Amino acid sequence: MFITNVLLKKAKSKHIMVLMESVVSGHKFNAIRERLADKLELICYDPRIQHESIYKEKKKIRSLK
Template identity: 70%
Template sequence: MRLTDVLFKKVKSKRIMVLMESVVSGHQFNLFRERLADKIELIRFDPYIQKESLYRERKRIRSA
């Protein structure tokens, strides 16, 4: 192992993948957002109930 390999920091990506979950039915999907942005809440069509519902960010899955 070279000295330069040890000194370099691991680069973090600017975007992360998060799990979005419907408040009404529990339907889930993945979404990308900026790392420094606030948690996401959005209204989107829910296929389980065939209506629009509120989706909230549940957890961070991975870096992108």
């Protein structure tokens, strides 16, 4: 392996952006979490039903620096 390959290697970011989806209505929004953390699951206000509902992480969108 050449020294240039080692020096130019990209470091993984600490945070990622994920897509959160409501279990009740399907409303979606983006959230940021740490890469090594468990999948997000939270209670948040859902504007479609105008009430709080559970949001679960659907998929990873991108890495953040």
